[in-house]
Amino acid sequence: MDGVAHRVPLQNTQPGNLDGAYLGFMEGVPAGFVLNHKTGEKITWKATGHVLSKEQKSELKAEAIQRQAAHCIDPSVNLKAKGRNAGRELSLEK
DSSP states (O other), rough: SSOOOEOOTTTTTTTTTTOOOEEOOOOOOOOEEEEETOOOOEEEEEEEEEEOOHHHHHHHHHHHHHHHHHHHOOOOOOOOHHHHHHHHHHHHHO
């Protein structure tokens, strides 16, 4: 549960069709949703019953801020580096 939407196949559909999606996150109160793109059905969920102390909440908030900062890094830089590394790996296989 990383806070990012993921496309997934549904049951009894052709392989490769990503007609479903889910998203979940753990910051604060864990929550998320599942979505069927074929029918449009969306089910949301939210954890209940567990109460966090103020210290636990502040720790989770600090972790969330760190994760958000990590996601703000320019993704094109990482993709270029990955592309160069993939090219090197392919040339080594030959």
